[in-house]
Amino acid sequence: MELEGQQACPLFYTEVTTGGSSYCFSAPDEKASWTEASMYCLISGGVLVVIDDSEMETAVRDFITSGGKRNSGYWTAGTDAFRDGDWQWETNYGSSFEDFGYSNWAPLFPRRLEWTNCMYIDTAIGNMKWKDASCNAQKRFVCMGNTR
């Protein structure tokens, strides 16, 4: 957590700079369902993380790794709850959705099952690939805040 300087991120968010871009991330030390995680991010002043490209994914990975929070899964804003197999990011505080422009699924994922509708980053495997799971599963999560 960065408390010095201009405080570029919301309170309790950490600024991560990768490739000239800055991001604000937060990962509470607890687990929640996907919907609970989304609400938690809203209340804390952010949203579940959206991964637009490989550079941003690197920033998310660096953040997770720097926290020493490996061997877990982290919810992102990715979901195919509306149409199975049609993966989208929840954006604008749940009011709109955008198609995945970039993805990094683990081999054999997503499984395209009606009951696995939320996307998480699996840190149990070293390269942090993406997987789908039941949205009711309890996982850690990464919130993204706006940089000021």
Ligand SMILES: [Ca+2]
């Ligand atoms: Ca699904």
